[in-house]
Amino acid sequence: MNTIKYPATKEWVKLVQRPIVEQDKLFALVNQIFAEIQKNGNKAVLKYSSFFDKTKTKNIEVDAKQIANSKRNIPKKLQTAIHIAKNNIEVFHATQQEKKQVVETTKGVKCWRENRAIEKVGIYIPGGSAPLFSTVLMLGVPAKLAGCKEIILCTPPAENGSINPAILFTANLVGITKIFVVGGIQAIGAMTFGTETIPRVDKIFGPGNQYVTIAKQVAQNFGVAIDLPAGPSEVLIIADDCAKPKFIAADLLSQAEHGNDSQVILLSNNEAIIEQTMLEINVQIKKLPRENIAEKVLKNSKAILLNSIDECVEFSNSYAPEHLIMAVKNYEKYIDNICNAGSVFLGNYSCESAGDYASGTNHTLPTNGYARNYSGVSLDSFIKKITFQELSKEGIKNIGTAIETMAEAEHLIAHKNAVTIRLNETI
Amino acid sequence: MNTIKYPATKEWVKLVQRPIVEQDKLFALVNQIFAEIQKNGNKAVLKYSSFFDKTKTKNIEVDAKQIANSKRNIPKKLQTAIHIAKNNIEVFHATQQEKKQVVETTKGVKCWRENRAIEKVGIYIPGGSAPLFSTVLMLGVPAKLAGCKEIILCTPPAENGSINPAILFTANLVGITKIFVVGGIQAIGAMTFGTETIPRVDKIFGPGNQYVTIAKQVAQNFGVAIDLPAGPSEVLIIADDCAKPKFIAADLLSQAEHGNDSQVILLSNNEAIIEQTMLEINVQIKKLPRENIAEKVLKNSKAILLNSIDECVEFSNSYAPEHLIMAVKNYEKYIDNICNAGSVFLGNYSCESAGDYASGTNHTLPTNGYARNYSGVSLDSFIKKITFQELSKEGIKNIGTAIETMAEAEHLIAHKNAVTIRLNETI
Numbered sequence: 103m104n105t106i107k108y109p110a111t112k113e114w115v116k117l118v119q120r121p122i123v124e125q126d127k128l129f130a131l132v133n134q135i136f137a138e139i140q141k142n143g144n145k146a147v148l149k150y151s152s153f154f155d156k157t158k159t160k161n162i163e164v165d166a167k168q169i170a171n172s173k174r175n176i177p178k179k180l181q182t183a184i185h186i187a188k189n190n191i192e193v194f195h196a197t198q199q200e201k202k203q204v205v206e207t208t209k210g211v212k213c214w215r216e217n218r219a220i221e222k223v224g225i226y227i228p229g230g231s232a233p234l235f236s237t238v239l240m241l242g243v244p245a246k247l248a249g250c251k252e253i254i255l256c257t258p259p260a261e262n263g264s265i266n267p268a269i270l271f272t273a274n275l276v277g278i279t280k281i282f283v284v285g286g287i288q289a290i291g292a293m294t295f296g297t298e299t300i301p302r303v304d305k306i307f308g309p310g311n312q313y314v315t316i317a318k319q320v321a322q323n324f325g326v327a328i329d330l331p332a333g334p335s336e337v338l339i340i341a342d343d344c345a346k347p348k349f350i351a352a353d354l355l356s357q358a359e360h361g362n363d364s365q366v367i368l369l370s371n372n373e374a375i376i377e378q379t380m381l382e383i384n385v386q387i388k389k390l391p392r393e394n395i396a397e398k399v400l401k402n403s404k405a406i407l408l409n410s411i412d413e414c415v416e417f418s419n420s421y422a423p424e425h426l427i428m429a430v431k432n433y434e435k436y437i438d439n440i441c442n443a444g445s446v447f448l449g450n451y452s453c454e455s456a457g458d459y460a461s462g463t464n465h466t467l468p469t470n471g472y473a474r475n476y477s478g479v480s481l482d483s484f485i486k487k488i489t490f491q492e493l494s495k496e497g498i499k500n501i502g503t504a505i506e507t508m509a510e511a512e513h514l515i516a517h518k519n520a521v522t523i524r525l526n527e528t529i
Numbered sequence: 530m531n532t533i534k535y536p537a538t539k540e541w542v543k544l545v546q547r548p549i550v551e552q553d554k555l556f557a558l559v560n561q562i563f564a565e566i567q568k569n570g571n572k573a574v575l576k577y578s579s580f581f582d583k584t585k586t587k588n589i590e591v592d593a594k595q596i597a598n599s600k601r602n603i604p605k606k607l608q609t610a611i612h613i614a615k616n617n618i619e620v621f622h623a624t625q626q627e628k629k630q631v632v633e634t635t636k637g638v639k640c641w642r643e644n645r646a647i648e649k650v651g652i653y654i655p656g657g658s659a660p661l662f663s664t665v666l667m668l669g670v671p672a673k674l675a676g677c678k679e680i681i682l683c684t685p686p687a688e689n690g691s692i693n694p695a696i697l698f699t700a701n702l703v704g705i706t707k708i709f710v711v712g713g714i715q716a717i718g719a720m721t722f723g724t725e726t727i728p729r730v731d732k733i734f735g736p737g738n739q740y741v742t743i744a745k746q747v748a749q750n751f752g753v754a755i756d757l758p759a760g761p762s763e764v765l766i767i768a769d770d771c772a773k774p775k776f777i778a779a780d781l782l783s784q785a786e787h788g789n790d791s792q793v794i795l796l797s798n799n800e801a802i803i804e805q806t807m808l809e810i811n812v813q814i815k816k817l818p819r820e821n822i823a824e825k826v827l828k829n830s831k832a833i834l835l836n837s838i839d840e841c842v843e844f845s846n847s848y849a850p851e852h853l854i855m856a857v858k859n860y861e862k863y864i865d866n867i868c869n870a871g872s873v874f875l876g877n878y879s880c881e882s883a884g885d886y887a888s889g890t891n892h893t894l895p896t897n898g899y900a901r902n903y904s905g906v907s908l909d910s911f912i913k914k915i916t917f918q919e920l921s922k923e924g925i926k927n928i929g930t931a932i933e934t935m936a937e938a939e940h941l942i943a944h945k946n947a948v949t950i951r952l953n954e955t956i
Contacts, residue, residue, distance in 0.1 A: 180938050183931035190634035190928070197630045198642070205624045207617035207889035215625070218868045220902050232939045268938055304902040322758070327902040331749070346954075352947040359943040390943050440915065441645045448919040451955075453947040456920055459935045460928045462634035463916040475647050475731040475754035477914040487904040488867065489890040492875040493883055501617070504610035505886045511607050511695055512659045516786040516817050520779040520880040527773075528878075 103354075103368070103383070103400050105376060107407040117404065118421040120333065120365065120470050128316040136291045136320060143297035150288040151259070155229075157283070159263035162299050164270065164281040172270035184272055187236070187460040191243045194462030198481035199247075210497025215487045219249035220327075222301060223484060224293035225278070226308030226318075229258035229285055233266035234309070236458065240465050240479065241307045241329075242276035248484035253278050254301060256293060258285020286310075290317035294326050305329070307466070307479065329479050333470025336365035337454055338423035340414040341379070343372045345429035346450055350375075351382035353427055353453055358399035359392040366403040367421065369414040376405045415439050422473035425454050444473045495528045530781075530795070530810070530827050532803060534834045544831065545848040547760065547792065547897050555743040563718045563747060570724035577715035578686070582656075584710070586690035589726050591697065591708040599697035611699055614663070614887040618670045621889030625908035626674075637924025642914045646676035647754075649728060650911060651720035652705070653735030653745075656685035656712055660693035661736070663885065667892050667906065668734045668756075669703035675911035680705050681728060683720060685712020713737075717744035721753050732756070734893070734906065756906050760897025763792035764881055765850035767841040768806070770799045772856035773877055777802075778809035780854055780880055785826035786819040793830040794848065796841040803832045842866050849900035852881045871900045922955045 109117060138146035144162065151157050173181070204214040225241045227234055238255070245253045255278050257265055265283055273281055282300050284292060290310075296302030305327040306318055315332040322328060337357040341350050354366050370376050387396055408414050415436050418426055422442035430436070433448045440446060444467030445457050457463045466479035493501075502525045509517035536544060565573035571589065578584050600608070631641040652668045654661055665682070672680045682705050684692055692710055700708055709727050711719060717737075723729030732754040733745055742759040749755060764784040768777050781793050797803050814823055835841050842863050845853055849869035857863070860875045867873060871894030872884050884890045893906035920928075929952045936944035 180934050183934035183938075186635070186928060186931040187935060190638065190640075193634045194632055194640045197632050200627070203624045205621055205889070207620045208613070211617065211883070211888050213617075213621045213889045215907070216864070216867075221868065232941060234939060236935055236939060325898060325901075327899075348950055349947070352943070352950045356941070356943040356947045359941060386943075386946065389946075391940075392943065396943065437643070437917070440643075441648065442913075443915050445916040445918070448917060449921075451922055451925040451951055452918050452920040453925075453951060455932050455936060455944040455947045456638075456925070456928065457916070457918055458944060459932045461638050461918040461920065462632070462640045463918050471752060472754075473913065473915075474752075475913070477912075478916060480642070480914060480916075482909070482914075485904075486869075486900065486902070487907060487909075488870050488900075489872040489884070489905060489907075490864070490875060491872070491879050491884055491888040491890050493879040493888065494876075495878055498878040498880075498883070501613060501883065501887045504613040505882050507607050507610035508614060508663055508886045509882060511610075512661060512663060513818075514659060514783070514786060516779070516783040516813075516819065516823065517882040517885060519813065519816075520776070520783045520882045523775055523779045524878055524880060 103380060103403045103405045105405045105407065108409065109406065114417060114420050117406065121363070125312065125316055128312060129320065132287050132317050132320045135287045136294065139288065139291035139297065140295045144299055147284055147288045147292050147297055151284055154286050155258050156261050157259045157263045159259065159283065162282050162284055164265060164283060166279070169270050169274045169279070169281065172267040172274060175267040176271045180268065184235070184239070184275065188239055188243060188275060190460055190462035191239055192247065195244045195247050195481045208497065208500045210494040210500055212492045214490050216490060217485045217487055219251070220304050220484055220486060221250065222252040222303040223250045224303035224306045225253065225255045226289060226306060226310055226314060227255060227257040227269055228310050228314070229260065233268050235268040235272040236465065237308060238269060238272040238276060242273065242278050244479065244481045245484050246277050248481055250484055252301060254280040254282065254293070254303065256282045256284050256289035259283040287313050287317040290314060290321055294321040294324050329466060329483055330468055330476055331472055333472065334363035334365060335360045336423055336469055337425040337427065338367040338369065338418050338421055339427040340411060340418060340430055341368065341370045341375050342411055342430040343375060344431040345375055347375060347378035347382045349450055349453070350379045350429060351386050354383060355386055355390065355396055356455055358396040359390060362395060362398050364399045366399060368405040369408055369417055371408055371410050371414065373407055376407060411436065418443065422471045424467045424469040424473060427452070427454060442473045444468050444478050498524050499528055530807060530830045530832045532832045532834065535836065536833065541844060541847050544833065548790070552739065552743055555739060556747065559714050559744050559747045562714045563721065566715065566718035566724065567722045571726055574711055574715045574719050574724055578711055581713050582685050583688050584686045584690045586686065586710065589709050589711055591692060591710060593706070596697050596701050596706070596708065599694040599701060602694040603698045607695065611662070611702065615666055615670060615702060617887055617889035618666055619674065622671045622674050622908045635924065635927045637921040637927055639919045641917050643917060644912045644914055646678065647731050647911055647913060648677065649679040649730040650677045651730035651733045652680065652682045653716060653733060653737055653741060654682060654684040654696055655737050655741070656687065660695050662695040662699040663892065664735060665696060665699040665703060669700065669705050671906065671908045672911050673704050675908055677911055679728060681707040681709065681730065683709045683711050683716035686710040714740050714744040717741060717748055721748040721751050756893060756910055757895055757903055758899055760899065761790035761792060762787045763850055763896055764852040764854065765794040765796065765845050765848055766854040767838060767845060767857055768795065768797045768802050769838055769857040770802060771858040772802055774802060774805035774809045776877055776880070777806045777856060778813050781810060782813055782817065782823055783882055785823040786817060789822060789825050791826045793826055795832040796835055796844055798835055798837050798841065800834055803834060838863065845870065849898045851894045851896040851900060854879070854881060869900045871895050871905050925951050926955055
């Protein structure tokens with residue numbers, strides 16, 4: 103990690119910048135594959151599954167028996183862990199349910215909102231070395247709570263065509279019964295247009311590599327919504343002299359093992375804490391199976407010494423981190439000043455892993471500075487809020503003249519007439 | 530309007546389709562103008578203002594005096610009307626404020642969300658023949674309620690460089706003090722990158738023509754969020770024998786006067802109601818200053834006779850209208866079945882104009898079928914919800930093993946270590 107001491111505020115602009123990723127070439131590829139899927143359905147999906155994932159299976163859909171049997175391959179201890187996480191995620195997301203609240207804005211004019219689940223949602227779970235069954239919980243649990251009628255899941259096959267049983271087990275536990283062994287651009291394309299086997303969905307959720315990210319971006323041009331614009335994962339830790347360098351080092355490393363493009367930042371008002379953390383990192387990193395990845399990430403990462411914890415919070419707001427760990431004493435007094443962050447971890451025992459798996463909060467969060475203008479995934483992400491209004495005769499009498507006057511001033515005479523014609527009837 | 534009687538369900542797919550608009554050519558233009566604004570700031574903005582809006586003014590920002598003076602040019606009656614609308618919009622959007630709710634998901638694991646306003650928002654108000662000061666209310670009122678620190682407004686100048694005083698008056702009333710006389714692609718570009726005069730914003734709101742729509746889409750590639758994907762405005766009316774053809778005709782016409790691409794649909798289980806409405810339209814349309822526009826819209830519009838009001842609601846859900854008017858008796862019993870709509874107007878006295886101006890609901894709504902997967906603008910649109918978690922020693926002891934087990938099963942050993950290292954300390 104590079105240590106930077108007391109940078110001037112005008113230097114912050116550079117320090118909070120993320121590396122820029124070139125993506126233009128991928129758009130053409132995505133558009134081509136999408137066009138083929140739109141035209142040829144399953145045939146195109148299979149073609150690209152074979153090309154990208156080297157799989158020869160023609161059974162896109164996982165059969166019910168395989169899903170039910172997945173339990174056998176999951177150790178009891180892991181089953182218990184997933185149950186604990188599921189419960190906490192359910193409890194937290196259930197608090198996000200909004201009650202209907204009817205308000206009479208003017209006598210005779212009642213307004214309210216009603217929640218309706220998005221009917222069809224698609225969850226994408228990446229394959230590869232890490233089978234992200236935790237993401238199945240993070241997206242499946244709120245989708246079920248919201249009441250989505252159709253929840254489908256796409257995930258790429260291993261080379262032998264199989265899916266990690268922990269993904270099947272978790273999906274089954276959550277109540278997702280339509281699972282498709284399709285990954286990458288072809289999975290996003292299939293959920294965007296629908297094929298003979300895979301249904302078209304209204305909104306696509308889930309992480310993925312650059313191909314998936316661009317495919318989700320393109321899907322939006324075809325009427326599909328997505329959870330969040332994506333970017334590499336990141337953590338920012340603010341530490342004072344009460345922080346434990348051992349813990350901080352472990353947290354920085356847990357972010358650093360995610361991938362080569364992860365972002366890791368440490369802020370402190372205490373130089374000794376930074377130095378001790380560096381030493382701890384050198385000890386802990388040696389024991390990691392992903393040591394190489396973590397080392398690369400740390401090379402591009404920064405430890406920044408600032409004048410005070412207040413200044414650290416200010417810097418963090420400029421950076422707008424996905425994860426913010428506040429390893430400082432009296433962290434309560436800084437909460438009100440935290441305005442840009444995805445999820446915040448308070449105190450020495452709130453490690454990022456807790457939120458990644460089991461505290462109950464969602465781990466699908468805005469990265470890449472998007473914490474300035476986006477929230478993470480929540481129950482709201484699976485819901486539309488429809489506004490309702492009910493005007494009585496008295497209601498239209500009370501606000502009718504205001505509407506007529508405004509409509510006329512906007513030169514929208516038919517808008518005015520719709521009121522006038524009613525006012526004439528109510529006299 | 531074309532009347533279609535008892536279409537088979539399989540024909541619905543075609544009937545609910547919107548016309549497809551070709552937009553590819555505009556992307557290149559937007560990208561070019563954006564690149565120039567990013568490089569040359571105000572100079573590029575002025576160049577395109579002069580080109581598109583034929584204005585020669587070099588003062589992009591409206592001065593405080595002009596804003597304060599705008600009141601003089603607004604008739605008292607219009608001032609009162611705007612005040613009534615503002616009050617109702619405030620009352621309704623204030624009900625959307627969410628209270629903090631701390632939940633202990635497991636003993637020692639506290640989770641909650643905190644709301645933070647998006648710091649910098651930009652409101653775009655189109656110019657042209659209709660000065661949409663009502664949209665200033667619909668976007669400015671919730672932005673202020675949310676607590677956005679910087680709210681700026683861009684609107685194109687008339688040929689003489691001026692802005693409609695009703696827009697200035699309303700902006701001032703709401704508390705927006707930074708107003709820029711810039712429209713179109715160059716306004717969206719300026720808010721995306723920032724110039725010497727116009728600040729960069731985190732999120733852009735507001736309606737506009739095709740240029741503005743594409744520019745907002747492109748802005749998203751540069752880290753800016755937008756309110757909603759846009760499309761032509763639309764209304765769907767469900768009417769039974771208790772509906773008044775006069776009212777329905779007026780509502781259909783009020784939507785039809787919006788523009789050539791507006792969508793207007795009438796559903797009924799009663800043929801006589803449809804016929805009488807057609808006759809009424811022929812009478813009312815003659816008196817409209819925008820008769821030509823309305824006539825064109827109606828040519829592409831449909832009245833559809835169905836078997837029952839339940840079937841009408843089902844059709845409406847497939848269409849997912851921006852505005853849905855339920856001009857039927859006992860409308861309460863259909864509410865639960867309405868699952869895709871932007872805003873719903875219940876009964877004979879709830880005309881769409883009421884929601885457009887003054888009932889209190891927001892008129893920035895999902896069109897073009899986006900009511901399937903998007904909500905309209907609300908207080909939430911100006912807010913991020915940050916999740917917080919606070920684990921005590923007891924908390925990490927209680928869920929630590931679950932986290933370790935899951936992290937290991939996902940092959941994320943550093944994630945596991947961050948917990949192990951803490952559990953070792955708490956023994």
